[in-house]
Amino acid sequence: MVDLGSAFALSAAADGLLAHYQVTTFDDxxxxQKADDGSWFFDYGGFISIGYDASKVTDPPTTLADLKKPEYKGKVALNGDPTKAGAAFAGVYAAALANGGSFADIKPGVQxxxxxxxxxxxxxVQSSAATIESGQTPITLDWDYLQAGYAAKLKARSTGRSPSRATASTRTSTPRASARPPRTRPPHGCGRSFSTPTRARTRS
Structure with a gap:
């Protein structure tokens, strides 16, 4: 089984790189959210969200447009390079959709x-739990479940205080897809990376 971004799973299936396999709950x-032949199915999804450190951002942004406010100078970051990282790419797409773009037109997000x-x-700066904790990236655009994970991690490192991380979700969602590669060909990704849509997590 491999954990892929949906775009890569669909292209891999079209190229015949995935074997047909149905999990026990396939009918459910x-x-x-699945291929009829079992070559892929959506496993989980997330929403791009705005996360901020409440101890450093006293007037938090609630929309993507707010991120242009002068008080957020030097504070906004993505989770990686949009040309390489799926989360950052989705962040640019979220900005496109919020500014008159579409899934066929990402230019407003780039602008x-x-x-x-x-x-x-x-x-x-690529945002992470470490950069958030250090104060280097007070405001981030990232998947909502990763933002929640950052809050939990920072809370665990604290002395019992409530986490200061908070999120405001946008409406952009990109599902993930799971797929099983054919036994006659090696999987395209060996390792545990979720950073780009062309790498995969493999499970033996």
Whole structure:
């Protein structure tokens, strides 16, 4: 089994790289969230969200447009390079959808981050639990479940205080897909990376 981004799973299935396999609960998966032949199915999904450190951001953003406010200069970050990291790529798409773009037109999202960079609000630092804890990335665009994980991790490192991490979800969702590669060909990804849509987590 491999854990893939949905775009790569669909292209891999079209290229005949995935074997047909149905998990025991296959019949319970909605028809629109799986391939009839069992080559892939949606396993989980997430929403791009705005996360912020409440101890450093006293007036938190509630929309993507808010991220352009001058008080957020040097505070906004993505989880990686959008040309390589799925979470960052989805963040740019979220910005596109919020600014008149579409899934066929990502240009407004690219322009949005170009404007953020020009104003100094966007910082080219890959956000993580460590950068959030250090204060390097007070505001991040990332998957909601990762934001929740950061909050839990930071809470565990604290002395019992409530986590200061908070999130405001947007409406952009990208599902993940699980697929089993054919036994006659090696899987495309060996390792445990979720950073790009062309790498996969493998389970033996």
């Amino acid at each position: 998966i909605p028809a629109g 949005f981050f170009a404007d953020l960079k020009k104003s100094g609000n966007f910082i080219p």
